[in-house]
Every structure is written in structure tokens, then in C-alpha cells.
Amino acid sequence: MTSDRASLIPALKNIATQLRIDSARATTQAGSGHPTSCFSMAEITSALFFSEMRFDPKNPRNPDADRFILSKGHAAPILYAAWAAAGAFDRSELLKLRELGSDLEGHPTPRLPFVDVATGSLGQGICAAIGSALNARRIKSDYRTYVLLGDGESAEGSVWEAANVAARDRLDNLCAMTDVNRLGQSQPTMWQHDMGQFERRWQAFGWNAIVIDGHDIAAILDALDKARSTKGQPTMILARTEKGKGVSFTEGKDNWHGKAFKKDELEKAVAELEQQIVPGVVTNPPAMVGKVESTPRPTASPKPIAPPNYKIGDPVATREAFGDALAKLAAADSRIVALDADVKNSTFSDRFEKVAVDRFYENFIAEQVMVGASMGLAARGAIPFPSTFACFLARAADFIRMAAIGHNNVKLVGTHAGVSIGEDGPSQMALEDLAMCRAEPNFTVLYPCDAVSAERLVALAAQANGPAYLRISRPKTPVIYQNDETFTIGGLKVLRESPGDVATVIAAGVTVFEALKACDQLKASGTAIRVIDLYSLAPVDRDGLIAAARATKGRLITVEDHYATGGVGDAVAEAVADGGFTVHRLAVREIPRSGKPEELLDRFGISSAHIVSAVNSLVGAVAAR
């Protein structure tokens, strides 16, 4: 090993220098970017890609290949340079960095086959790395996951959520590294080069913490060796580095964050760097890449799941049906995994845990790592269902945003939506979750009202490709659909209709039952209305809604247990706008408070009485409440 290393180290050193040169050239050509953030991690990158990792540059998604996640995504140019050096694509492409026509974006996204999750929002990569490491266990592969963080990034709370979960799950197939280059964007980081600050924290959180000089290739290789041989514990390699390393006018200097070199600066920098090339060492980086030993494994062949088995009229909470559906999926498809944040007995995800404990990941009260790990799991072929109270998914809003950017196949489930949770009060009520998920252009958003639709929509979400959100309610609601009823993503159900309908009421979730009650009351007084269950909010059935509008004199009323913005009303309004129709919206329009569910539905304007009143007022009749 020692003699091997004697020849390896100068080669890795030269590759590191070349990666610096490539990063500098690419950012100058782009006119923007973060060359100095690349320079600090050049030796780490070189050691990882050309000595440590086993991967296939031509097939980066090989399921048994080691993973590298660049959590400090702003150092994208060196990531691209490393993959180019490994032979994944031609180095000349590097000069298209940040161009509209190139997938070499300013920060990495999975448009590139060697990127698992989009990074660039700090503190997320380490969460995704946990998902990647958990997936290795799921598929019984010995691939390892590497993730590189910035030091400034370590201030993000999500990093410490990840630290807890990885240690608790004993993820010894996970090796994290921190590029402690001392300088943040606007000033030195909180701990600068005080390596003990990092070491104490990671040790306290249960990690194998190793402090090294991050420009010393032998030290990097030793630390990676130690990480690989450490059992029962994830490793954090804390690498003391210099931002801008290798170029005299940037090394350790302030005010170089996120600045590309000007042309003349580039020439100077490259000249300095080229002088650092160890003479007489010929490198062939692609030949240095460690080979993957692939395990043949059967392709996933999900079995059909048993249909729902409910009785019309029985009161069943959609959250309970969600738990049952998830448990059925566990048996039918080994790719399905579930993640919790200590509410599994309320969301009923514990029903999955009971039947598939090895694919159930408890994150305790830490929603960011729950969603972030899901992103990593999804990137490696699992179909994760992270679930918690819908309001607490807001804790992971930025992860959801990044999951959308990465088109990660994550199935978010938020239970206890809306004021219908009752007494716990507004802090536990999600009233902006639809706004959050509908905003993302590629999210599927589903909202079942009864147990049958809940089971069916959970199964549909599992089958669909890409991010999805299921909005689930707390209260028991009567089963209204037959067990063999079919649902489609982008569909709706017309629950009541007659030729004389004077208006259409569009509801979803708990308000479906308010709409049905209102329909009955109105019918008793001689007014017929159409009632729609808009269980698919993204995509939405534009044609179905416009047809209903046309059939009911253009009168559309939406009613939702959500704030007035971003939910059912907005979804319908945009869908029917081209048809020239407008929408009258009933929604929660103020901060709610504690009370009984039915009291709150009425107090906040979304009960059957409000629907009756809205219909009467819209058809010009005297509102009679």
C-alpha cells in the first residue's frame, strides 16, 4: 500500500491541480461562479474520484456504484470537472458551464445523470446522503455514500438533524466530509479554522470525527481508509482547507466568494497552478477510477394490491385508510419505504412499520431530514412515503422545493390538514400546504375525502413518476365510494347532478361532506346543485370543470379547508379562466383558533350553511341561514 501510495499521491495531486484549472477556466468562461470554493476541495475530490470511489463514469446510475453528493452545490464546476476527468463526458463541455443550452448548471441538478439530488440550498445534501445510505441496506448493496459539506453550511439545522439520524441508524456506509475553508460568503464562518469546534460537535452527535489537513492527499486517503473500516458509526472527515487554495492572490483571502476570475486573473491563476504540476507523473484518470462490482438483481415487479374493503357510510378517517394502503403497498412492492417524524400513531404510518419494519425509517421530530432522506432514497430507486402532520411539512418546504427541482420521486403525505382537526388549534392546522405543493410546477397533488379514494390515491401516487403530495384529514368521514370505484390523477368525481342544477359546488376532503349536506338542504327547498369532489388538485380536470360550469349557468363555488390562496379555489379559477368563468370561493380567511371541528368549519366559513348561503346568494335568492 505504501509503495502504491508513493506513486498514487503525485498523480492525485496533479489531478487536483488540473481540476482547479478546469474550474477556473469554466467559471471565467461563464462570467460567474465559485472558483475559490472549488479550489479548497480539489485534493478531496481527486482522492475520492480517482482512488476511493467505485463507480462507472459511463453508467453513473449503476445501482451498486458508490455515490458522491456535493452538498456545497456552489462548487459545481469541480464536480463537473471530476466527472469529465473520469470520462463521463468530454472536457470541452466544461466551458459551456451555466449556459442555457448546457446541463452543467450553476448548481448541480439531476438533469445530469451523475447527480442524484439538486443541491445549492445548503444543508440538504447530507440529508439526501442518509437516504442513499439507507437504500444500500434496502437493496443489500455494499455501495458507499460520500457527501461533502461546506463549513458555513454546518450552521444549517438540517445538518444536525442528519447527524442525529445517521448516528442513530449506525450508517457506517456513509462518509461525510466538511471542507473547512474558513470563509463564508459575506464574512469568515462562525468557527473559522477552530477545528475543535467541529470535532466536538460531530463526536457529541455520535460520529467518528477525523480532523485532517484537507490538502494533504495522504491524510485524506488515510481518513477514507479509517472511515471504510469503522463499523457501526458514520464518519465525518473534517478537512482544514484554504479557500482559493493554489493561487497566491486568492488563497485564504477575503472577498473572493462567488467571483469568477477576469481574463487576466485567469491567466495568472492558471500559470501559477500549472507550475504546481508534479513533473514526470503521467496520469490517466479514467483508468484510475475504481470498478463497480455489480450484483445482478431482479427488476422491481410490483404486485397488484387488494382493492379497498369498506362499506358505504362507515366512518373511517382518510389517515387510517392511508396507513392501510401503505401497509398493502409494503407487501406488493419492495421499493416502497416509509419515513416518520414521531407521529406514526397519528398518521397511521405505523401500520407500514408493523409489516415492513426494515423499510420504515424513524426520524424522530425532524422533518427536514425525513424529506431530505426521502430524496436520496428516491434517487436510488426507492419509492419513499415520508409522512407527518401536513402543517409540519412546511418545516421541509425548502427540501420540497429542491425535490421539485430534482424531480425526485418522493410521495409526501400530510395528515391533519385544515381547521377540521379542531381543538389543538392553529399551530397544528395546515392551511397553506396546498399552496406550497401546488406552486411547484411538476408536483402531483391529491386530496381524498373518504377511505376508498384515500387507498386508491395512495396507490396511484406510488405508481406515478415524480414528486407527489397527498393531503389527508384527521376526522372520520363516511365512505362514499364503492370499493371498485376508479380514480385517475387529473380526475374528479361528480357526486350529484341533475339537468336543473343551478350551480356547481366544488369541494375536496372534508368539505365534500359539507357540500353534500348543502346539496340535500337545497334540494329540500327546491334548488338543485351539482357537487364535485376535486380529489386531484394538480393536475386538475380542466375539461370536467368547464363542462360543469357550462351545465350550471357558469356558477362555480369552491369550498376548502385551506386558506383562500393557493388551494382549491385558485386551482379551479385558473382552470376555468380560459372558458370565461369565474369562481366564488369559500375558504378560511383569517387565523383560526381552537374549537370543535364542526364549530370551526362554520366559524371560518366553510360549513354546509355557508355553502347554502353562497348558492342562494349566487342564484339571487334571499340568503337564509
Place this chain on the structure above:
Amino acid sequence: MTSDRASLIPALKNIATQLRIDSARATTQAGSGHPTSCFSMAEITSALFFSEMRFDPKNPRNPDADRFILSKGHAAPILYAAWAAAGAFDRSELLKLRELGSDLEGHPTPRLPFVDVATGSLGQGICAAIGSALNARRIKSDYRTYVLLGDGESAEGSVWEAANVAARDRLDNLCAMTDVNRLGQSQPTMWQHDMGQFERRWQAFGWNAIVIDGHDIAAILDALDKARSTKGQPTMILARTEKGKGVSFTEGKDNWHGKAFKKDELEKAVAELEQQIVPGVVTNPPAMVGKVESTPRPTASPKPIAPPNYKIGDPVATREAFGDALAKLAAADSRIVALDADVKNSTFSDRFEKVAVDRFYENFIAEQVMVGASMGLAARGAIPFPSTFACFLARAADFIRMAAIGHNNVKLVGTHAGVSIGEDGPSQMALEDLAMCRAEPNFTVLYPCDAVSAERLVALAAQANGPAYLRISRPKTPVIYQNDETFTIGGLKVLRESPGDVATVIAAGVTVFEALKACDQLKASGTAIRVIDLYSLAPVDRDGLIAAARATKGRLITVEDHYATGGVGDAVAEAVADGGFTVHRLAVREIPRSGKPEELLDRFGISSAHIVSAVNSLVGAVAAR
């Protein structure tokens, strides 16, 4: 002291027991709640309220009073019981817990005068406590801030963001406590009663960590003494407790989280508790409350700020104008404070730091604690402007949700909104920030397009009461408003109009300039359009929009550098719906990518060319791009 304590301890013990009884009765009466989570913290509460803290039960908002924030908000009943015992209100009110007519909600909200911030979403109270502690420095008061966390809550990353910031800021006027009762909602916590796990973490993060038996009143008082005398460091008291303490069938028992006692269980529990009352000890809790020594201080009298000083046509980024406005406010109003997350040189909040460094709080890359601390600052009379890239405010979405619930006077500023940031790519582009903030029913949402409007809107936001969001752009845009132009929250500006306008284009921020360009191009081909700068998105000028629609044949086109949902288009659509008008929307409808700003505006459908095309197509002319 020792002899004082000899009589004090049995009194505090009896009060603790009474608080348990009150919590049990209230939750049983309500039919829901978390009595066992109250039981574990009864001694801590008793010691805090009736020995440690100096406050005024009749005037809880006294600026010099010590603060107590219940971060584990689900234990609200014991918080209410303590304030009632202190004399803030009649104890009989406790039995109205969770009723629609009572402000004693399931989780605490600032509807109650003794609650600074809404809690119930875990991990937020400690962030708010930092704001409260910073405010004591701002107003030069020696009040102390106490905050109680749950042990399960300690898994939230925001707790560790707070841990870093409080230690770095040497907040020795902050005393946190953790109620380590071992049991989470669905299972035991990650570390259960392994107190070393907690101690190691808090020490590593730079806190004075003290482990005690949380049911031993003498130990609690000693720890509080130590906290008070510790200089230069915040204290974390780690209290080992039993969930359900004091009642044999709940103490340390599983499956009691969030469950009120049934009537018969209550009787048993109360009987057991009453037996624990130390005989012969007469307590008079209100008389035990420590008095506040109030410092007379002048009421805030903000001075007017100098008007903007720009030249029409000059290119100035709104972010730069924001920084300048904030710096002006610093001098005009001592209540204004600014918070950053290591992007101050990009947001230009560093201009505030330069003139008011003592009111500038650096959080490094930790957006949750930045917003959470702002909530605490606002609750104590400061007017905080936390700012970062708009996309990273999503990191604090759940804090924003809770700020809305608490109606905290926080002025969020998000810069670098939209695809117009260009090359950095989607991870740095906020395209759902308007959806996030507009969803909250009580948020003011403002979006300036030029430097003059930016300065004016920053000042208006400072004056307005309640939460606000300012959306700010990266690129330089030409000044279009005169320095004396006036703006109002809920207003808009008609920038182009003529009697023959065939459509209205409603823009905001960077798209205002695309709309103006489109207007010029259309004019050249003989088509007149109205152009509106919708700088106030919440509230929105319904009448102004409807008037424009009426004047331009009902043709409304919105164009926004935001996803199609939750932003300008939805805001306008709802505003004009009652007038029978629909809206044609131009917005970003797919995940964007890196490129030059102007290329991206065009690629994603929001450039002047797209506006021209939309107008032409709407008026039935041949679209000519």
C-alpha cells in the same frame, strides 16, 4: 438563603402539585390535551414562576419583565395554570381550555397577553427566546428570558441553529431548559434518559449545560442560580423528569401522550395528587411572584427618513435600494433591527450593519433561527427585518406560518427572486415565495420594481403593524418613479394608459419593464395597452384592477417572475372574479435552469415578446413574435 429555601421548597412543591391538578382538570373538561406532558414540568414551572422570574401578572408585557416561552407548546394547560395561579386571570377560566370562546387555546398563541410567540410547532420557542434575549440588550434591560423545550423537540434542527447563535452571541441572559421526560408521541425519544447525550451536545455547542433531577425543586433552584451567575454563556438546564409524574398509572408509562383523562381516571389522578400536598404549608402564589423593577424609558418616536434620491432612468437594483432604505431607518428608529444569514453583501443588508452594528444580528447560514429570533424581537417591541435570498426563506416556512399565527411584527425580505437571477440556476431562484407569503391571511406582501418604490415600500413595511414580506430582485432596473412619488399598502400604479387601451397588462418587479417594453412595441404597431405595476400583492387594489378591466374590454394579462400558482396571477384573478373578469396569466410553468437573465425571461414565457404575443392573441390579432 438556606432557611428561606427550607420554607420555599414545600410551598413550590405544593404549587407544582396544584398545577398538575389544574392541568388534569382542564384537559379532561376539554376532552383532549396533554396532561402528562404538563406533569413532567410541574416543578420546573413552579420554581420559575414563583421563585425565579420577575414579572407582573397584571401587565405581562412590561418591557422589563422576565420572559417565559413554552417551546413545548402542547403543555399549554400548565402554562395557563401558572399564570392563573400568579393572578393573571381567574382560575375558573382554565376549565374553558380549547373552547371556541376562550383564548386558552390548545397551544399558546399571543391572543393571550402573556404569550410572546405562538408555539406548538416544536423547535421554534428557543429561536424566539434568542430574539427576546437580544432585545434586552437593545433596550438595555436586565430582564432574563427562559425557555422550556421538550426532549423530543431537541431533534429539530432549528434547536441547534439556535444553540450556535446563542452561544456565539454570548447570551447569558438566556436560560433554556429541557424537560427530558423520555417519551415522545409515538415512542421513546432518541436518547431517552441518557442525560449524557444531551449534556455532550449542549456543551459541544458552547453552552453551560447543567444536568439535574427535574422533580427536585432544590436542584432546580440551584441550577437557576448558577444560570443567573454564569457570564458570557447561555445556560441549558437538562432536567431528567418522568412523563405523567405524580400519578401512578401515568408516571413513566407509554401511550399517554396527548390523552386527557376520562372522568374516572381524573378522579383517581386528582385523589393521588391531593395526597401529595405537603400539609401545613399555606401558599399564596401571587405574593411569591418576583417584582419587576421597571426602568422608565422614552416611548419610541421614529423620525421621518429622507426621501429617495435617484434619477429617472438610472439602473439601480431594488436590493441595493432596500439596503439603503434599511440604513436610513436605522438612524430614524431605534426599534429597527436587521438579521442576516451570511448573504448581507448580496442583499445589501450590510449597509444597515455599517451604521447600526449593535442592532445587526448575524445568524450565519441558518434561516430558521433568523426568522425565529425575529419573532422574539418583534414580540418585545423591535421591528426586525430578517433578509436573505427569497428562496431560502422557504427554509423558515414553518416559522413564517407561526409568525402569521402570532401576528408577529416581522418584516421578511427576500432578494434574488425569480429566474431573473440568471446563471446560478433554479436552486437559487425563488418562484414560490409569493405563494408562501400570500397564503397567510394577515401578511402584507409588497414587490417593488425600482429603487424609489423599493425605498418607499421598505419604509411602509416598517410602519405597518403585523407580518410583511418584501420581494426584492437581483438585477439592476431603471428608476421609473419620481423621488416624491407616494405609495400605499394595497395600492397599484397605472404606468401607461390611454382611452383606446385594448388590454391591461399587470406586472410586478422585473416584469414591469417587460410590460413597458411590450407596450412600446405594441404602440408602434398601433395597439394601445394599459400597464399596471402591482407593487402591493396583499392586500391588493381590487377596485383599481376592476376599473382597469372595465376600461380595457375585460382583457387582463398578468406577467410574473414566479410560478403560475399563488403569485400575481392568482392575486389578480381572485380580486376581479366578483366583477366577472378572468385573467390570462404569463408565469414560469416549468422547472427553470441556468442561463442569462434575459434569455430566461424569454425561455420561460415572461418576456416582452410573450406579452406582445399574449396581447395580440387576446385581441384576436395574429400573434407576431
